[in-house]
Amino acid sequence: MIACVSPADSNAEETLSTLRLVNIAKSWLLRMGIAPGSADGSLRLII
Secondary structure: OOOOOOOOHHHHHHHHHHHHHHHHHHHHHHHOOOOOOOOOOHHHHHO
């Protein structure tokens, strides 16, 4: 999973929003039994 974030103060809200979304997606993948970054192809089937 890749998330693009920025250290700039002007992008703080967007960066926080992106990090929240990544956290939700990670939790969802873990509940589905798919380890983030798994190389077995399971993730590709869901997307």
